[in-house]
Amino acid sequence: MPAYKRILLKLSGEALMGDDAFGINRATIVRMVDEIADVTRLGVQVAIVIGGGNIFRGVAGGSVGMDRATADYMGMLATVMNSLALADTMDKAGLVARVMSAIAIEQVVEPYVRPKALQYLEEGKVVVFAAGTGNPFFTTDTAAALRGAEIGAEVVLKATKVDGVYTADPNKDKTATRYTTISFDEAMARNLQVMDATAFALCRDQKLPVKVFSIFKPGALRAVVMGADEGTLVHV
Numbered sequence: 001m002p003a004y005k006r007i008l009l010k011l012s013g014e015a016l017m018g019d020d021a022f023g024i025n026r027a028t029i030v031r032m033v034d035e036i037a038d039v040t041r042l043g044v045q046v047a048i049v050i051g052g053g054n055i056f057r058g059v060a061g062g063s064v065g066m067d068r069a070t071a072d073y074m075g076m077l078a079t080v081m082n083s084l085a086l087a088d089t090m091d092k093a094g095l096v097a098r099v100m101s102a103i104a105i106e107q108v109v110e111p112y113v114r115p116k117a118l119q120y121l122e123e124g125k126v127v128v129f130a131a132g133t134g135n136p137f138f139t140t141d142t143a144a145a146l147r148g149a150e151i152g153a154e155v156v157l158k159a160t161k162v163d164g165v166y167t168a169d170p171n172k173d174k175t176a177t178r179y180t181t182i183s184f185d186e187a188m189a190r191n192l193q194v195m196d197a198t199a200f201a202l203c204r205d206q207k208l209p210v211k212v213f214s215i216f217k218p219g220a221l222r223a224v225v226m227g228a229d230e231g232t233l234v235h236v
Contacts, residue, residue: 052078102134
């Protein structure tokens with residue numbers, strides 16, 4: 001029996017690169033979709049927010065000298081490209097996916113309308129929220145927190161390269177240990193970089209728990225949804 005009925009999955013754009021330097025690695029996106037399909041078969045309603053860092057990031061080196069708002073809008077368009085690739089891969093895997101964009105590009109994807117998104121989720125469709133919040137200066141982490149709260153998700157699942165939140169960087173400190181659970185306040189006091197401050201504060205204020213886990217670990221998404229000791233739960 002799944003621990004959650006409705007989840008918001010936050011994927012980074014970099015997660016789609018696999019071992020490539022940039023762009024979308026086909027084998028990686030197919031494997032991710034297989035994991036998502038496995039969860040939907042459990043009857044869990046899945047919404048996804050994806051980043052664009054594999055294509056363009058507003059705060060990255062490529063945007064040096066560029067107006068920050070312009071760079072962020074370019075980053076939003078990168079998330080639309082990733083969302084289309086993700087939805088196409090899901091369609092080929094037998095899932096029904098809908099991409100909803102926070103910025104209006106109706107010829108490509110439909111606009112984000114909350115009641116419509118809720119309807120799709122109830123119908124068992126996977127909803128991919130593209131273009132972040134639609135505003136510059138906000139990250140896709142914040143978009144995940146915002147959309148998660150709007151759709152009444154029970155948890156935000158933040159998929160990362162590491163299998164949870166650690167006392168220190170596990171790549172640099174061999175004595176670092178993984179937290180099973182930790183409060184928002186303690187994570188902030190210890191300056192643990194779970195997600196950006198705006199997203200973190202929004203989740204805390206809305207009492208929306210965040211589960212940090214590794215998307216690269218096979219079966220981890222299913223384990224998280226089933227309530228297993230996988231990753232780190234950040235809670236009020």
